[in-house]
Amino acid sequence: MKSKAFHKTFDFRLYRLSTNLPMLNKIKNIFNNLFKSKIEKIPTIINSFSPTEKVIFYTVIAVFLISFIFLYKTINNKFLVEIPMKGGYISEGVIGSPRFINPILATSKADKDLSILIYSGLLKSTPDGKLVPDLAKSYEISEDGFVYTFKLKDDLEFHDGKKITTEDIEFTINLTRNDIIKSPKRANWDGVEIKRLNEKEIQFVLPQPYSPFLENLSIGILPKHIWEEISPEQFAFSQFNIEPVGSGPYKIEKIKRNSSGILENYLLTSFNKYALGEPYITKLTIKFYTNEEALINAFNKNNVESINSIGPDKIEELNLHKDSEILSTPLPRIFGVFFNQNENPIFTNEEVRIALNRAVNRKQIVNEILYGYGTEIDSPVPSNSIFYTPNINEKDKGMTSAKEILKKYGWSLNSNGVLEKLTQKETFLLSFSISTANTPELKAVAELLKSKWEELGAQVQLKIYEIGDLNQNIIRPRQYDSILFGEVIGYNMDLFAFWHSSQRNDPGLNISMYTNINVDNLLEEIRMTTDTEDQKTKFKEFQKEIYKDMPATFLYSPDFVYISSKKIKNNPIDLITIPSERFLDVNNWYIKTDKVWKLFI
DSSP, X not given: OHHHHHHXXXXXXXXXXXXXXHHHHHHHHHHHHHHHHHHHHXXXXXXXXXXXXXXXXXXXXXXXXXXXXXXXXHHHHHHEEEEEOSOOEEEEEEESOOSOOSTTTOOSHHHHHHHHHHOOOXXXXXXXXXXXXXXXXXXXXXXXXXXXXXXXXXXXBOXXXXXXXXXXXXXXXXXXXXXXXXXXXXXXGTTXXXXXXXXXXXXXEOSSOOGGGGGGGGSOOOOHXXXXXXXXXXXXXXXXXXXXXXXXXXXXXXXXXXXXXXXXXXXXXXXXXXXXXXXXXXXXXXXXXXXXXXXHHHHHTTSOSEEEOOOGGGGGGOOOOTTEEEEEEEOSEEEEEEEOTTTOGGGGOHHHHHHHHHHOOHHHIIIIISTTOEEEOOSSSOTTSTTOOOOGGGTTOHHHHHHHHHHHTTOEEOTTSOEEEEOSSOEEEOEEEEEEESOHHHHHHHHHHHHHHHHHTOEEEEEEEOHHHIIIIIITTTOOSXXXXXXXXXXXXXXXXXXXXXXXXXXXOOTTOOOOHHHHHHHHHHHHOOOHHHHHHHHHHHHHHHHHXXXXXXXXXXXXXXXXXXXXXXXXXXXXXXXXXXXXXXXXOBSOEEEEEGGGO
């Protein structure tokens, strides 16, 4: 009871004191005078110290200050984090000059580089191989896999400030399907019905379920208000193919031409209304060079900070600066020798296909021809894919094993030193040609293969063609014994065009002329399911069938090599299919940074 009475009395007096301002001011003045008097006495006290005492005193003060600063920095660094800030400039050099900075016409590297920077689609691929909403706010897929419904984000704009609606999306896709325009992406939209529900919602109805369809929705959207007055006949000649207006992360600020009117560079600035947020890096220049030599020369003279797509044999010619770094990642491209059994019956012998596969030294190709910038492969599925299954049975068999299997099946050297096999019906001579493109890399690989297979006992002829001639006169009519070529595999991992029997003739890409009913069924089923685990199971079965039949000798996947500036942060290139995809995450790249306490983020 006494304690409670005391606290009650004390609390009452404290309350009276707090409401008595003159009294509080008086107390404050007393404390200030006491403190001031103490401070004024410090010099007198220090002067009274002996020399030894002064040394000790100042040492203690110094230790205290250093300890305080160190403690402050330690605590500060522990709670500070680096965050990206807006600002900065980068320059990129590319080979070639743009002609179609247009997502439905782009074919060259320069076209695709600028298109991916200037345009945006409903969805966007990310460096880790996923698809995320871009212009789309959300989307739904019907249970039966036929209907895809998309809803747009609010307040979307093109670079010229005009509003983006579903009319622009419908307009773009209809242009892609126009027979006169002849877009390379036309086949992606065959049979797809478009239903525009309102200005913010749109549906796509498929003729049949197709799991990779979503990737088609990353196509850049054209502004209808600019292109609708341009006829399909004049579409390819429009100035807007060179002076494009899109809705992507960057917009054109300035175009520079030389005295002859040839494009030299584009200066791009960040777009503050970009659907995924304004990029951190404010300005980006893309400069154009006529060939690889000119590009390397520009880099060595510090005219550009970043370059890409140069041959691995040229990397040693670069004067790498202290601020430069080499980034590389395997491209999902399958290079190999594809056997045409219809053209040369020698490949109908299973043991021949197996022996040719075993005699190849893939490590030598990667190390000596690709200078280490590549990956050995043994499958039609990229080795960095989640669907890849290694060919364990044929791993590292070597030349001795190759010769043994041929001997086992009755092959022996004739008087000319070439392997032959005698049967009741005919005599097989191990003789064939390899057709390929006239590029340094492919020619070198072809010569190495010729050397290895001649060591095995084959007679091999090389046929080298310019790329246009190879495509038009050799690949399309399937006029080759075997062909050294590369298949570009997309994010969707749709191998239908490469291995389904319906794709044996042009424009299909089944260049081995391969036929296997089980493979056909598996490829069709993979297309129709969206269940990843189910796809993995089917891809494993598909690869087993390929390994059993050996319709091709798979060799390597080349690396994408990107020489970039170290000042650029957060620029991963983990999974890309074409060089322009190095810009997939460009809006999240940054140069300038600041440090703030975590609680302010």
